[in-house]
Amino acid sequence: MTSSPPRPPRDPAADDARFLRDFETMSSFGATPSGGVDRQAASEADNAQRRWFAGLLEENGLRVVYDRVGNQFGLLERVPGAPYVVVGSHMDSQPTAGRYDGAYGVLAAAHAVFRIAAEDGAEAPPVHNLAVVNWFNEEGSRFTPSMMGSAVYTGKLPLETALAASDSSGTTVAEALAPTGFLGDGDGPEAVLCAEIHIEQGRLLENSGTTIGLVGASWAASKYEITVHGEQAHSGATAMEDRRDALVGASMLVVAARELADRFPGVLHTAVGRLDVYPNSPVVVPSRATLLLDLRSPDEAVLAEADELLLAEVARVEAAANVTVERTLSHSWGVNPYQPEGVELARASAERLGLRSGEIMTVAGHDSINMKERVPTVMLFVPSAGGVSHNEGEYTEDADLLAGLEVLTDVTRRLGAGELENAAPHVPGRNRA
Amino acid sequence: MTSSPPRPPRDPAADDARFLRDFETMSSFGATPSGGVDRQAASEADNAQRRWFAGLLEENGLRVVYDRVGNQFGLLERVPGAPYVVVGSHMDSQPTAGRYDGAYGVLAAAHAVFRIAAEDGAEAPPVHNLAVVNWFNEEGSRFTPSMMGSAVYTGKLPLETALAASDSSGTTVAEALAPTGFLGDGDGPEAVLCAEIHIEQGRLLENSGTTIGLVGASWAASKYEITVHGEQAHSGATAMEDRRDALVGASMLVVAARELADRFPGVLHTAVGRLDVYPNSPVVVPSRATLLLDLRSPDEAVLAEADELLLAEVARVEAAANVTVERTLSHSWGVNPYQPEGVELARASAERLGLRSGEIMTVAGHDSINMKERVPTVMLFVPSAGGVSHNEGEYTEDADLLAGLEVLTDVTRRLGAGELENAAPHVPGRNRA
Numbered sequence: 058m059t060s061s062p063p064r065p066p067r068d069p070a071a072d073d074a075r076f077l078r079d080f081e082t083m084s085s086f087g088a089t090p091s092g093g094v095d096r097q098a099a100s101e102a103d104n105a106q107r108r109w110f111a112g113l114l115e116e117n118g119l120r121v122v123y124d125r126v127g128n129q130f131g132l133l134e135r136v137p138g139a140p141y142v143v144v145g146s147h148m149d150s151q152p153t154a155g156r157y158d159g160a161y162g163v164l165a166a167a168h169a170v171f172r173i174a175a176e177d178g179a180e181a182p183p184v185h186n187l188a189v190v191n192w193f194n195e196e197g198s199r200f201t202p203s204m205m206g207s208a209v210y211t212g213k214l215p216l217e218t219a220l221a222a223s224d225s226s227g228t229t230v231a232e233a234l235a236p237t238g239f240l241g242d243g244d245g246p247e248a249v250l251c252a253e254i255h256i257e258q259g260r261l262l263e264n265s266g267t268t269i270g271l272v273g274a275s276w277a278a279s280k281y282e283i284t285v286h287g288e289q290a291h292s293g294a295t296a297m298e299d300r301r302d303a304l305v306g307a308s309m310l311v312v313a314a315r316e317l318a319d320r321f322p323g324v325l326h327t328a329v330g331r332l333d334v335y336p337n338s339p340v341v342v343p344s345r346a347t348l349l350l351d352l353r354s355p356d357e358a359v360l361a362e363a364d365e366l367l368l369a370e371v372a373r374v375e376a377a378a379n380v381t382v383e384r385t386l387s388h389s390w391g392v393n394p395y396q397p398e399g400v401e402l403a404r405a406s407a408e409r410l411g412l413r414s415g416e417i418m419t420v421a422g423h424d425s426i427n428m429k430e431r432v433p434t435v436m437l438f439v440p441s442a443g444g445v446s447h448n449e450g451e452y453t454e455d456a457d458l459l460a461g462l463e464v465l466t467d468v469t470r471r472l473g474a475g476e477l478e479n480a481a482p483h484v485p486g487r488n489r490a
Numbered sequence: 491m492t493s494s495p496p497r498p499p500r501d502p503a504a505d506d507a508r509f510l511r512d513f514e515t516m517s518s519f520g521a522t523p524s525g526g527v528d529r530q531a532a533s534e535a536d537n538a539q540r541r542w543f544a545g546l547l548e549e550n551g552l553r554v555v556y557d558r559v560g561n562q563f564g565l566l567e568r569v570p571g572a573p574y575v576v577v578g579s580h581m582d583s584q585p586t587a588g589r590y591d592g593a594y595g596v597l598a599a600a601h602a603v604f605r606i607a608a609e610d611g612a613e614a615p616p617v618h619n620l621a622v623v624n625w626f627n628e629e630g631s632r633f634t635p636s637m638m639g640s641a642v643y644t645g646k647l648p649l650e651t652a653l654a655a656s657d658s659s660g661t662t663v664a665e666a667l668a669p670t671g672f673l674g675d676g677d678g679p680e681a682v683l684c685a686e687i688h689i690e691q692g693r694l695l696e697n698s699g700t701t702i703g704l705v706g707a708s709w710a711a712s713k714y715e716i717t718v719h720g721e722q723a724h725s726g727a728t729a730m731e732d733r734r735d736a737l738v739g740a741s742m743l744v745v746a747a748r749e750l751a752d753r754f755p756g757v758l759h760t761a762v763g764r765l766d767v768y769p770n771s772p773v774v775v776p777s778r779a780t781l782l783l784d785l786r787s788p789d790e791a792v793l794a795e796a797d798e799l800l801l802a803e804v805a806r807v808e809a810a811a812n813v814t815v816e817r818t819l820s821h822s823w824g825v826n827p828y829q830p831e832g833v834e835l836a837r838a839s840a841e842r843l844g845l846r847s848g849e850i851m852t853v854a855g856h857d858s859i860n861m862k863e864r865v866p867t868v869m870l871f872v873p874s875a876g877g878v879s880h881n882e883g884e885y886t887e888d889a890d891l892l893a894g895l896e897v898l899t900d901v902t903r904r905l906g907a908g909e910l911e912n913a914a915p916h917v918p919g920r921n922r923a
Contacts, residue, residue, distance in 0.1 A: 152769040153722060153777075198771035258727035278726070280772075289586060291879040292761035293711070293786050294691040294853040297751045299877065304762055305748045308741035315738045315811075318730045328725035329737055330772045332765070336585040338631035339713075339763045339782045340854070341880045344586075349772045353726050378748075420727040421773070444732065447774045448722040 067175060073459050076168045079113065080458070083148070083164060084156040093449025094156055098149040098194035098205075099127070099233035106148055107239060110163070110191060117171045119189065123241030126209040126219050127234045130245050131189035133170055135178075135473075140249035141188040142472045143432075144169060144465070147195030147206070147424060154196075155451020157256045157441070161458060163191045165254050169466040173473065181474035188246045192424045193239075199224045200233075202388065207424035210245060211431045250472045251434040253425040254465045256453050260444030261417055268460050269407045269414035270438030271400045276326075276420045277360045278353040280388040281367075283310060285374075286381045289336065289344040300342050304334055306380035307346035313370040314350055317363055325363055326353040326420060349387075355418055357391050393426060398480040399435040406467040412460050421446075433480035435468050437461060500608060506892050509601045512546065513891070516581070516597055517589040526882025527589055531582040531627035531638075532560070532666035539581055540672060543596070543624060550604045552622065556674030559642040559652050560667045563678050564622035566603055568611075568906075573682035574621040575905045576865075577602060577898070580628030580639070580857060587629075588884020590689045590874070594891060596624045598687050602899040606906065617908035621679045625857045626672075632657045633666075635821060640857035643678060644864045683905045684867040686858040687898045689886050693877030694850055701893050702840045702847035703871030707827040709759075709853045710793045711786040714800075716743060717816040718807075722769065722777040733775050737767055739813035740779035746803040747783055750796055758796055759786040759853060782820075788851055790824050826859060831913040832868040839900040845893050854879075866913035868901050870894060 086109065087094045087102030096102040107129055111121045114131035122130050132141070146162025166189045173187065192210075197203025200222040208214035220231040234240045257263075262270050287303030311329045318327040328351050335345040352367065354360040371382045400416060407414035417438060419426075425436045439461035442452040471477075519542065520527045520535025529535040540562055544554045547564030555563050565574070579595025599622045606620065625643075630636025633655040641647035653664040667673045690696075695703050720736030744762045751760040761784050768778040785800065787793040804815045833849060840847035850871060852859075858869045872894040875885040904910075 151771050151774050196771070197773065198769070201772065203773065258724045259729070276726075289881040291691045291854055292763045292784060293709075293759055293855070294879060295759075295877065296692070296756075297759060302748070302761070304744055304765060308744035311737055311741035312745060315735070323729075326726060326728075326730060328735070328775060330725045330774050330776065331770050332737060332767050333770070334765050336631070337764050337766070338584050338629070338880075339634065339784075340630065340636065341584050341763050342761060343763065351725060351772075421724055422726070444728065446724040446727060447771075448777075 072172060076164065076459065076462060077455055080161070080164055082109070083160050087150065089153060089449055091449040093451070094150050094154050095152050096148065096150040097152060097199040098196065099230070099237065100199070103149050104237050107191065110148065114167060114189060118174060119170065122243070122245065123239050124210065124243055124245035125216055125241060126206050127193040127239045128206040128210055128245055129191040129239065131167065131170070132246055133174055133187040135183040135186055139184065139186050141186045141246040142250045142252070142469060143188045143190050143246065143248040143428070144252045144469050145190035145192065146253050146255055147192040149194055149196050151196050151198050151447050153449055155446060155448055157451050157453050158258070158446060159195055159255070161256060161453070162254045163189070165462045165465050166190070168462055169469045172466050173470050181470045183473055184475035185249055185473050186246070187469065187473050195424055200230050204422055204424055204427055207427040211427045213427055248428070248432050250477055251425060251428040251432050252465060252468050252472060253423060254437040254439065254461050255423055256441045256446065256451070257417070257438040258421050258441055258444065258446035260441065262438060262440040263442065263444065265415060266413065267415040268412045268439065268457060269464050270417040271403050271414055272395055272419050272436035272438060273400050273416045274392055274394040274418050275426050276353045276355050276418055277357045277392045278351060278390055279360060279364055279386060281350045282385045282387045283348050283350055284383040285346045286383070287342065287344050290342040292340045292342045295342060301379045302342050303346040303380055304343040306374050306378035306382065307332060307348055309374045309378060310348065310350065310370065313374070314367070317366055321354070321359050321363065324354055324356050324359050327351065353420055355392060395429050395436055396433045396477070396480040398477055399433055402471060402477055403435050403437055403464065403468055406464050406471070410463050410467065412464065430482055432482050433477045435472070437464060437468070505605060509597065509892065509895060510888055513594070513597055515542070516593050520583065522586060522882055524882040526884070527583050527587050528585050529581065529583040530585060530632040531629065532663070532670065533632070536582050537670050540624065543581065547600060547622060551607060552603065555676070555678065556672050557643065557676055557678035558649055558674060559639050560626040560672045561639040561643055561678055562624040562672065564600065564603070565679055566607055566620040568616040568619055572617065572619050574619045574679040575683045575685065575902060576621045576623050576679065576681040576861065577685045577902050578623030578625065579686050579688055580625040582627055582629050584629050584631050584880050586882055588879060588881055590884050590886050591691070591879060592628055592688070594689060594886070595687045596622070598895045598898050599623070601895055602902045605899050606903050614903045614907035616906055618682055618906050620902065620906050628857055633663050637855055637857055637860055640860040644860045646860055681861065681865050683910055684858060684861040684865050685898060685901050685905060686856060687870040687872065687894050688856055689874045689879065689884070690850070690871040691854050691874055691877065691879035693874065695871060695873040696875065696877065698848060699846065700848040701845045701872065701890055702897050703850040704833045704836050704847050705828055705852050705869035705871060706833050706849045707825055707851050708859050709786045709788050709851060710790045710825045711784060711823055712793060712797055712819060713821040714783045715818045715820045716781050716783055718779045719814045719816070720775065720777050723775040725773050725775045728775060734812045735775050736779040736813055737776040739807050739811035739815065740765060740781055742807045742811060743781065743783065743803065746807070747800070750799055754787070754792050754796065757787055757789050757792050760784065786853055788825060828862050828869055829866045829910070829913040831910055832866055835904060835910055836868050836870060836897065836901055839897050839904070843896050843900065845897060863915055865915050866910045868905070870897060
């Protein structure tokens with residue numbers, strides 16, 4: 058039996074500096090003048106960042122592979138043939154976004170794996186291999202649905218549907234990815250466990266002085282695609298009583314959604330993020346308006362009541378605006394817990410590192426929500442200053458970024474050593490779409 | 491003194507058939523599957539139709555010229571050096587439009603001049619020359635403002651402003667027109683009188699069994715450009731009370747505008763034809779929404795009251811949606827009469843031809859509204875079936891098209907013989923923008 062050559066001693070301060078330097082570099086891809094980023098899925102900025110990231114993974118000894126929907130993986134094989142602990146998030150962004158959303162989680166995963174790779178394994182002998190992942194198109198701003206890459210990876214969305222999704226100019230995912238070299242021919246590494254870290258995108262951690270959020274569950278949500286049908290007419294000459302104005306109908310629904318939230322203070326979030334009007338000409342009564350309307354709640358009973366009230370509003374609007382409304386429930390999910398054993402594992406990691414942690418729910422969707430239905434999954438949050446997110450002013454303190462990286466490293470090390478593998482994946486009992 | 495060679499006798503049935511055949515041909519440019527047209531200003535369909543129309547004018551002995559904003563003129567010089575009676579309308583259309591709006595008026599003007607050119611002049615000896623006009627960009631759907639070509643021709647809009655106007659892809663009018671050959675280097679013919687015929691775009695003529703509408707005045711209007719400013723945030727995670735949702739604010743204004751019209755039944759038309767949302771992503775609270783909001787009334791006092799009520803609504807919305815609202819009055823005009831002498835001249839022409847006529851107001855804008863501020867102008871309407879307009883289902887009976895052409899021909903002949911030239915152009919006393 059021969060012993061390995063001695064590894065260089067780890068230098069935590071240098072590792073931290075290297076992480077922050079790499080994060081600065083990441084933030085330069087698609088940088089906007091106001092300090093944010095614009096890296097929509099498969100855009101030139103997203104592609105350039107992926108090329109840079111592939112180089113970073115390879116320099117650190119990981120093997121880079123892509124699956125058939127463009128998910129990017131960096132593999133560290135320690136136990137030949139063993140399945141993988143998949144750790145990561147997404148690097149794509151909204152059109153005018155902050156630097157932290159998703160990107161932090163991918164870089165933290167990479168550095169966690171780099172750090173573990175540099176260890177001798179004595180502390181936690183490897184049982185599984187480790188994979189860093191950069192999921193394709195989590196944001197869904199260019200191609201819907203969101204969380205596309207992880208949905209295909211976990212079998213929740215057919216590959217063909219994802220590849221055929223097209224952006225507003227008619228370019229499909231397949232067409233956008235084809236010239237990039239990011240379309241592989243396999244299914245990616247086999248996952249056995251998963252971890253993700255992300256900024257909170259709210260202000261509960263900040264308000265309570267907590268550094269590490271232990272995500273116990275996700276809010277329930279109902280996401281509707283609504284089309285309001287009216288009739289084109291001259292917007293000046295046509296008598297008001299003859300009009301069937303699709304935009305008036307759509308606007309009534311936007312206002313109704315906001316008023317619905319006000320009826321359930323703190324336990325119902327509603328929004329219309331997207332509204333498209335046709336023909337959208339100054340002197341034409343719109344014949345069609347399409348909108349995406351979301352209802353979210355930590356309480357499934359509240360969500361069910363809100364769904365009913367929205368249905369009543371649709372009927373009221375059809376009569377009041379003389380329009381017809383098509384309403385499709387495009388996605389929905391109940392309150393979905395993460396594995397409680399994963400929450401306890403992460404709590405112990407934070408405690409060992411002397412960091413204040415607390416359980417929290419996530420309102421936003423994350424790729425780990427798809428993953429936890431397949432394999433035991435740990436989800437961590439770090440604070441967002443002022444709760445600002447999907448905004449160029451998004452900010453998280455360096456100290457919090459580094460604290461989160463420490464916890465993620467410890468969690469990944471323990472998952473890689475076989476902890477949590479016997480926890481049951483959570484298959485939601487209420488997934489209505 | 492020698493006599494001219496005898497002209498071939500006029501064949502009214504053949505002339506009418508030729509007009510209807512030419513109208514069929516026109517309707518093929520930019521034809522849509524549902525029987526309408528899509529010929530936005532300086533689009534390929536608009537350009538192709540203009541090339542065809544130039545050929546038609548030249549075949550019939552007219553000289554084709556363009557001014558510096560792309561207005562297309564067909565000149566019939568009968569009295570060397572004399573100014574012109576300018577007759578016409580516009581051939582551009584909304585994105586999903588009917589076949590009649592504008593196009594009918596241009597072709598009727600051309601055929602009126604062809605018919606007069608074929609006469610011996612004994613009935614009405616020529617005093618002025620005749621010009622057919624196809625005004626550039628009346629619709630304003632691709633480039634704002636609307637009525638652009640006639641506004642520049644009449645000196646109401648600076649040429650540079652018009653040429654610098656850009657469409658949603660950033661292409662300017664100058665760039666769109668440069669490759670077409672439709673940008674001339676002069677100011678076009680000097681106008682002394684003007685006539686235009688158009689479909690009514692309402693159902694007053696149809697309801698009263700009237701064939702020829704004698705347009706006596708245009709409704710007053712206030713046109714606003716409104717920008718609602720909010721703040722980008724995550725549309726799921728952000729607490730409702732922290733949101734500054736620009737789309738909620740804009741939607742409240744759309745609904746308020748509609749409710750305003752309901753307070754003044756029949757004498758106030760309101761509309762928002764265009765609404766653009768930024769970033770318009772499914773999971774982002776919109777930070778900005780821009781909308782074009784119009785108020786129109788046949789009663790200036792009603793319009794003034796509506797303007798005040800809208801201002802109060804803006805203040806209410808700013809507080810209710812936690813947004814700021816910028817409101818700019820981009821265009822406005824009072825109730826503007828056409829020259830009463832022109833109305834009487836047209837009434838006499840209709841009577842002579844045995845056609846039922848009646849006075850009417852126009853709600854929609856027309857190029858003749860710009861022209862009547864410079865020269866005495868006659869505006870005629872023919873019925874629109876069901877009042878349908880800015881819609882692919884727009885329809886006017888052939889018999890009405892031909893009746894309108896007969897009246898326009900008689901009016902143009904009389905204007906060309908010097909009638910009405912001493913009527914004062916109407917300079918509106920209340921043009922607030």
